Amino acid sequence: MTATRREAKRQRILDAAIVEIARRGYYGTTVATIAGRAGVADGTIYLYFKSKEAILVSIFERAMQRFIDEARGIVEDAQAGAEEKLRRLIELHLTLLGADRDLAVIFQVEFRHTLHVLELLSRSRLQEYLGLIASIVDEGKRDGVFRATVDASFTAKIVFGVLDEMATDWVLAKKNTRMAARVGPACDLLLGGLRRP
Amino acid sequence: MTATRREAKRQRILDAAIVEIARRGYYGTTVATIAGRAGVADGTIYLYFKSKEAILVSIFERAMQRFIDEARGIVEDAQAGAEEKLRRLIELHLTLLGADRDLAVIFQVEFRHTLHVLELLSRSRLQEYLGLIASIVDEGKRDGVFRATVDASFTAKIVFGVLDEMATDWVLAKKNTRMAARVGPACDLLLGGLRRP
DNA sequence: ACTCAATTAATGAATACTGACTCAGATTAT
DNA sequence: ATAATCTGAGTCAGTATTCATTAATTGAGT
Incomplete structure (x- = not known):
């Protein structure tokens, strides 16, 4: 074969x-x-x-790889500013998850539980993703478009939290809405809180 | 007996x-x-x-009742304004969960999984809690302290999302920080995005 | 206050079932 | 013909639940 x-x-x-x-x-x-x-x-x-659990790990690895690869592409784009990058990352997150409901269910529901088991593995990949978000925030602070007082790492978690809750809400809602439709409102709220007054 | x-x-x-x-x-x-x-x-x-599962349901019921009772007390306080109420609710959420790490683990990790099983039951209680947050946002819009353009129900989910992610982060971090210490930053970010410009 | 039968509560060994994983043999590819 | 691949019935370990037995509590009668 x-x-x-x-x-x-x-x-x-x-x-x-x-x-x-x-x-x-x-x-x-x-x-x-x-x-x-x-x-x-x-x-x-x-x-x-090797085992049933190994299947779950592989699902996680495969999906997370896509997320991180695409996110890295956004972060490394020399053309776009921090605000534009954050907007695109928000869109990426919601679009990728929104495209495959089954995968989204596993991400939002199943992995939460098995984090217990997978803890280190999964958290380290998540750390990588959060790091990419934080680097956008840092860039925004450096360029003066975001407030200098926000903490990049903390803010990254907040941003992720919002996206994550939106995804969970979408997954658990029965209605068949497009998640990508909520990119605008999410950006408004998050960027509103970050932007320099 | x-x-x-x-x-x-x-x-x-x-x-x-x-x-x-x-x-x-x-x-x-x-x-x-x-x-x-x-x-x-x-x-x-x-x-x-009745069964092992019934134990889990009871844990959820007992804890959720406390959350909702306390939150209702905040919402119904005629003295405080919307901004003050939201600040207190954020503090309540982080303080209650931060006081019992074991309970927090179950809320942030175990229930996610078993939502699968408990779906209706648990989501309806959560709906009640989200409704209380939304009513604060509505009040803020009515009184002109929050932007008129934000959607109360959507914003409630965003607020919950941020608190939820903060709690999950705290639960999975090994360090023994006090979660209540993060009330300030969370309020700043969320209120910054909500307040009328 | 003290029996002691009736009732209620608690026990933990036995049951019944489930489902991940194995492996001897069948099938397919080279 | 030989090797690589696949099959699925059977094994086995684990665990939620049951239930016959034992212990504790109650209160009516003395």
Whole structure:
């Protein structure tokens, strides 16, 4: 079996796991169910993942990588100012999560619980993401568009908190709204509190 | 057995459950462990709670009742203005959670997961709390201290989001900081974005 | 105040069930 | 023919819940 075909099956298992775990929760999902949706036998799962938990870790890694890569692209853009960058990052966050409800459910609900288990791993990736937000705030302070009195690291957490709560709210609401529609209001509130008076 | 003695034992079981679940997670905690800490036999648990899940629901109910009662007291105070009320509510939220780390862990981590199971129940209580925040924002708009353009319900979620993320951050940080110390910065940011220019 | 039968409460070993993981054999690819 | 891959029934460890048994409490009668 070629490396790419093997990789494709691995991804299929991950995709199946995302759907099932989003619907029934991590503990409510059996390995057999994931295998069923992926169209493989139970045992096959273990040829691709060490354990059930390893599947969850892989889901997290794959998604977080996308977030961080894209966010880094925004931060490193020499053209845009801090305010523009923050606006884009807010949009990125809400758009990526808003594009895949199942993945969003896992991020907003399932990972919270299993942070217990994954603690170090997941928090370090999150730290990286928060660091990127903080660097935008720092840039804004340096350029005089944001107040000099705000603490970059604290503010990054606040920004993340707002986005995170918006995502959770969207996930738990039954209505089928587009999350990206809320980018404007979120920017207004956050930038309003940050901007130099 | 008198009603109060029975009630006391019920509370002892709940307290034991909070400690254990905070440390090991809901699924990592066995009923036997809770019984052990509470100093009763395994079977006794079932004389006081219908199931393991019912214990979790009771923990949530008990804590949420305190939050809502206190918050209602703040909202109904005829002396204070909207800005003062919001400041007090932020302080209440951070102080209540900051006073009991184990309970905070359960709120910030465990309930997220089991929202899956408890969905309706827990979200309705949360709705009530969000409604109280929204009513403060509405009052501020009416009195002209907050911008007329902000949406009360949306803003309530934003405020909650910030408090929630601060709490999660505090819970997952190993350091032993006092969460109440962050009331000032949180107020500055949130009120800065809300106040009429 | 003191029985002691009736009632209520508590116990913890046994039950019943679940579901992650294994592995001997079948299938497919080279 | 040989190796690589997959299969799924079976194993096994763990744990929520039950229930026959024991202990504690109550209060009517002395």
